[in-house]
Amino acid sequence: MAPNKLPLCSKTVLRAHPKSVEIQAYLSVKLTAKRYHHVLSVQEMAIELARCHGVDIWKTSLAALLHDCAKWMNREELFSAAARYELQLDPVEQRTPALLHALIGVKLAEEQFAVADLEVLEAIRCHTTGSPLMGTIARVLYVADFAEPTRTHEGVDVVRALAYTHLPHAVHHVARYKIQHLLEKRVMIHPDTLHTYNHTFADAE
Ligand SMILES: [Fe+2]
Numbered sequence: 001m002a003p004n005k006l007p008l009c010s011k012t013v014l015r016a017h018p019k020s021v022e023i024q025a026y027l028s029v030k031l032t033a034k035r036y037h038h039v040l041s042v043q044e045m046a047i048e049l050a051r052c053h054g055v056d057i058w059k060t061s062l063a064a065l066l067h068d069c070a071k072w073m074n075r076e077e078l079f080s081a082a083a084r085y086e087l088q089l090d091p092v093e094q095r096t097p098a099l100l101h102a103l104i105g106v107k108l109a110e111e112q113f114a115v116a117d118l119e120v121l122e123a124i125r126c127h128t129t130g131s132p133l134m135g136t137i138a139r140v141l142y143v144a145d146f147a148e149p150t151r152t153h154e155g156v157d158v159v160r161a162l163a164y165t166h167l168p169h170a171v172h173h174v175a176r177y178k179i180q181h182l183l184e185k186r187v188m189i190h191p192d193t194l195h196t197y198n199h200t201f202a203d204a205e
């Protein structure tokens with residue numbers, strides 16, 4: 001029985017599923033303790049949001065667990081993996097290695113964990129930059145990654161408050177805070193982040 005069909009689809013039930021156990025074993029070895037804790041925190045918030053917004057809880061949990069599965073790679077490893085997977089990097093990705101962990105995370109999810117679900121893979125791919133085309137599971141992960149309980153940066157309270165009541169509005173605020181942060185750091189901004197901001201602008205008026 002798929003975990004989301006179980007009568008009580010709690011965090012504990014989801015984490016005890018053999019696929020989750022396999023992924024958690026990998027992450028607990030590859031990621032720092034702080035990053036692994038973040039991943040579990042994202043999963044917890046994403047499960048709550050999935051339940052709230054009526055999307056598949058198992059797929060959402062899987063996407064949340066896997067979203068940072070390539071985060072252990074350093075700059076050289078990221079570019080090497082991108083070349084190995086023949087990823088076509090756009091000009092911003094070529095200059096921003098931090099963006100590559102989402103793209104390579106998709107490949108690891110497919111290859112190492114046999115994930116083929118397009119909604120799960122889309123959510124992993126879009127979790128950093130966003131996308132105007134994101135489905136609800138991807139939106140849930142985008143927001144949970146930004147606003148999970150251990151996050152303390154600017155904007156988390158606003159996004160947490162909106163996440164359960166108006167998801168598109170929450171997505172808009174995440175994009176806005178990311179754009180502000182990137183401008184302050186004087187680094188490039190991926191077009192998908194700008195498109196996400198513009199696409200959800202009307203939702204925030
Ligand atoms: Fe990430």
Ligand SMILES: [Fe+2]
Pocket residue numbers: 038042067068145
């Ligand atoms: Fe993350």
